[in-house]
Amino acid sequence: MSVAVLNYSDIVLHRVTTRHAVRMLVRKVAVIVEADETVQFGPYPRPLVVRLVREVFATWLYAPAYCTRRGVLRRDRNRCAYCGGHAGTVDHVVPVARGGRLTWMNAVAACLKCNGRKADRTPAQARMPLRFSPWVPRRIDLLG
Ligand SMILES: [Zn+2]
Structure with missing residues (x-):
């Protein structure tokens, strides 16, 4: 049975286990929004929905960012x-033609020239090694 964790504006951030939710209540980082009053966990009824009391913005900032072309360019600071x-384009490391998708781990910024030269090949096939490994950024990594 999982518990929904809401942020400040009542948007569901994620779900956690009942155990985790009770620990959040004990640490006073969350309050109960909805509970099952028939079951007790120490001083608390079993939480069904909890809301964070602070660090709401931080929670959002430190969550993994959704992958977009613009995000990839930002993550790689427009460096090929x-x-x-x-770099002004996004290259699929494993090309779309070979089943590669737009994910953080399969996308890098590339200049038009390198993107065209690599075409529908992997870096190994094209003998074009990556200068850095792709990584999954948090939202905060893509700001400023
Ligand atoms: Zn290039």
Whole structure:
């Protein structure tokens, strides 16, 4: 049985176990919104929905960002993963034609020239090693 964790504006952030939710209540980082009063966990009824009392913005900021082309360019600071030059396009490391998808771990910023040269090949096939490994950014990593 999982418990919904709401942020400040009542939007569901994620779900946690009942055990985890009770620990949040004990630490006073969350309050009960809905509970099953027929079951007690120490001084608390079993939480069904809890709401964070603080660090709401931080929670949002530290969550993994949703992957978009614009996000990939931001993460890689518009640096081409192949030559280090200015990048304005996004390259699928494993090409779409080979089943690659737009995910943080399969996308890098690339300049138009490198993107065209690599075409529908993997970096190994194209003999174009990546200068850095893709990684999953948090929202805060994509700001400013
Ligand atoms: Zn390049």
